[in-house]
Amino acid sequence: MVKVRLEHNILGANELLARKNRNIFSTQDLLVINLMSSPGSGKTTILEKTIDSLNGKLKLGVIEGDLYTDQDAQRIEKKGVRVVQINTEGACHLDAGMVDKAFQELPGDNLDLLFIENVGNLVCPAEFDLGEDLKAVVISTTEGNDKVTKYPLIFREAGVIVLNKIDLLPYTDFSLERFREDLAQINPLAPVFLVSGRTGEGISEWNEWLLREVSAKRA
Numbered sequence: 001m002v003k004v005r006l007e008h009n010i011l012g013a014n015e016l017l018a019r020k021n022r023n024i025f026s027t028q029d030l031l032v033i034n035l036m037s038s039p040g041s042g043k044t045t046i047l048e049k050t051i052d053s054l055n056g057k058l059k060l061g062v063i064e065g066d067l068y069t070d071q072d073a074q075r076i077e078k079k080g081v082r083v084v085q086i087n088t089e090g091a092c093h094l095d096a097g098m099v100d101k102a103f104q105e106l107p108g109d110n111l112d113l114l115f116i117e118n119v120g121n122l123v124c125p126a127e128f129d130l131g132e133d134l135k136a137v138v139i140s141t142t143e144g145n146d147k148v149t150k151y152p153l154i155f156r157e158a159g160v161i162v163l164n165k166i167d168l169l170p171y172t173d174f175s176l177e178r179f180r181e182d183l184a185q186i187n188p189l190a191p192v193f194l195v196s197g198r199t200g201e202g203i204s205e206w207n208e209w210l211l212r213e214v215s216a217k218r219a
């Protein structure tokens, strides 16, 4: 009983802070994307490739969520983009309060597009609203075909889905057909991009979609 009440209070408090974040992001016409996946699906690699092609066109910022290290933030910093690291000290997801604090630390203002890389995990991050506009879920071809049906919440919540590591498709038993069938049951509306963070295939389509979403937010 006590545990249930605590969870309710935590989620309630998170909801208030998420609303606060959403208001701030809206006032600034800033599109915010919460990037989620299993550990190692390629979130940071996709961010690096995206920064390479969008950095001259948009003002980008990144909030990096990680358990203990700042390795991903260092990778992003090398690309010349504003980045703030959140270390959750063991917690398996970001929450709206962490994002609120990190956003206050983000140098400069007038960003067009802010990515929040969540902690690698297909379960907990899906349950916490950060005040973002969109949840982007990355899955990679090496993770197996059962992930969409085994972790339905995160795929249902997704506003966009990126299948990464398509360069490795020939070496895995991943079936694109089954992937699309499962998504048709769970989330038929989210756009799906097939990309390779290694070769860059599909990244330009993903980036063009991001540019359209930024324009739509401004409008």
Ligand SMILES: Nc1nc2c(ncn2[C@@H]2O[C@H](COP(=O)(O)OP(=O)(O)OP(=O)(O)O)[C@@H](O)[C@H]2O)c(=O)[nH]1
Pocket (backbone or CB within 6 Å): 037, 038, 039, 040, 041, 042, 043, 044, 045, 046, 072, 119, 120, 121, 164, 165, 166, 167, 168, 195, 196, 197, 198, 199
């Ligand atoms: N072959 C191949 N490898 C990739 C691709 N994208 C990423 N990788 C590799 O996969 C590994 C994990 O990539 P990251 O970008 O660090 O993954 P992540 O999702 O940010 O990982 P966490 O932050 O730890 O959750 C690295 O060794 C990347 O080089 C891809 O499209 N193809």
Ligand SMILES: [Mg+2]
Pocket (backbone or CB within 6 Å): 043, 044, 045, 072, 117
């Ligand atoms: Mg990463």
